[in-house]
Amino acid sequence: MLDLYHAVAGEEEEEEEAVSRPVLTGLSTQSPPPGSVVSHADTVVSLVNMVEQDRDTSSPKPYWKEFRFDLAQVPAGESVTAAEFRIYKARGVSRHSNSTLHVSIYEIAAEHANRESNLFLLDAQQLRAGTEGWLVFDVTAASSHWLVERKYNLGLRLYVETDNGLSVEPGSVGLLGRRGPRSKQPFMVTFFRASASPVRATRAAKAPRRRQPKKSNDLPHPNKLPGIFDDVHAADGRQVCRRHELYVSFQDLGWLDWVIAPQGYSAYYCEGECAFPLDSCMNATNHAILQSLVHLMKPEAVPKACCAPTKLSATSVLYYDSNNNVILKKHRNMVVKSCGCH
Incomplete structure (x- = not known):
């Protein structure tokens, strides 16, 4: 978030010369540079307070990991322009270390007592098992849905598979959860922009x-x-x-x-x-x-x-809110x- 602040602050100095860049960063093992979504957002909220859940080991495969974020602190009267889920991938050592991994992130659309939850695919990444760094997933659709109807915020579910379709436990290939170091725990970044209101420009005037x-x-x-x-x-x-x-x-x-x-x-x-x-x-x-x-x-x-x-x-000002989330506000x-x- 501090990197985003410095980048956005620099863009504000060149606001009138800004050139549009790609909307979202996609897969990145580095802290991604801000695109047009960041520079055009009024507020960027880093959501760190979450509930994490792993698949019950007594349940049949596939393996998965769920994350649910508290959106109670999102700004009122603003719309979502983009949202990203970020999870850190450590190098790790496992029997899949030479494999290609397919990491998929879903919105949990509905939960059922006697059958599997309804899922909606949001984004997927393909990477080598030896990759290390932050993985970035586009979860804009889920964030927009939750903002309109917060009762539907049932969280995100993450799956990992190998090339041959074998389900892999996310932690075994280095995907860190709440047990990881504080600086490498999963979080969600959501970009908001206030609804545009018509503004009448001041006209330069001269006497006759x-x-x-x-x-x-x-x-x-x-x-x-x-x-x-x-x-x-x-x-x-x-x-x-x-x-x-x-x-x-x-x-x-x-x-x-x-x-x-x-x-x-x-x-x-x-x-x-x-x-x-x-x-x-x-x-x-x-x-x-x-x-x-x-x-x-x-x-x-x-x-x-x-x-x-x-x-x-x-x-732009970078600050902590009352829930210890980090907010970047323009x-x-x-x-x-x-x-x-x-």
Whole structure:
């Protein structure tokens, strides 16, 4: 999850230049790089609290292992974009060490007292028995189903077979369960995204040409400025609306006991004059231009336009929830990218 955080945080810096990549990572013996599912998700939840069950040894084969995760902490009002089940495969030593293994993961669709459970195939991987590392399975269909109807969350079932169809006990070929080291225990990662809501973009506006003041009174065009965030002053020496530095420290807020990363971030803020004339470098809205004109005529009745953010971007935070699950959450509208007059 920390690797995902660092990758997503890097992508946020290049958000507008991001290129779509494969949706899911498939089989991987390394921590997989985030694909478009990760970078486009609002929330990534790592579910570690689970119930694990093995086939009763008195029952006939095939061997299997079941996992059931608690989805009580999933975000409300968000939809699943993807979900992955991850289980660690140790190298191990067994009589199947030179075999090719077929590992299948199923959703338990229904359970019955006197017969086998109904299963729905979610994903399957083929690998050499000597493989070591994390195996990643696509369980999006099950996670979506459970989110809509939580009573159907009966868990996942995993089977292992050899090339000739022989059922193999998962632990005997190195698939680690709850008895393995804490850092290598199975878990599920689910990606969520809030439902999109229509957002009306702010339009850049200029006063009609015949109402523009003389050119000598205009502020410099932004292309002629030394830098987009350099100090800019109005004719009377006051600083015009622009972005200023602001660093928010999570340590100062006392949040580092539950926030994993980052330790803080640059939030910025907007401040400055929105005095007439509102030049294009002030990113003024039509309303701000008209408000400024009315303010000139009735300063006691109508205030000046205000300096405020015109563009905001997201910041991702990695933290623990109350159940000790690790959450990677993309918080929108956290960083000021540009300022203007409103």
